[in-house]
Amino acid sequence: MPWKLCPYCNKQSYSAATHYQIWLCPYCGNDLTEEPENLSPLDELEEDYPE
Numbered sequence: 850m851p852w853k854l855c856p857y858c859n860k861q862s863y864s865a866a867t868h869y870q871i872w873l874c875p876y877c878g879n880d881l882t883e884e885p886e887n888l889s890p891l892d893e894l895e896e897d898y899p900e
């Protein structure tokens with residue numbers, strides 16, 4: 850599930866498929882449409898690169 854890190858409140862914002870063209874942070878309401886998109890949850894990234 851794609852998500853973006855909101856630079857305004859530093860929370861993970863997950864996309865709603867029906868509103869994909871306009872991506873608003875559900876926490877602070879700022880427009881994240883131009884922010885870079887991440888494809889994996891932070892937890893999974895850590896599992897992919899063990900110590």
Ligand SMILES: [Zn+2]
Pocket residue numbers: 855856857858859860874875876877878879
């Ligand atoms: Zn936000």
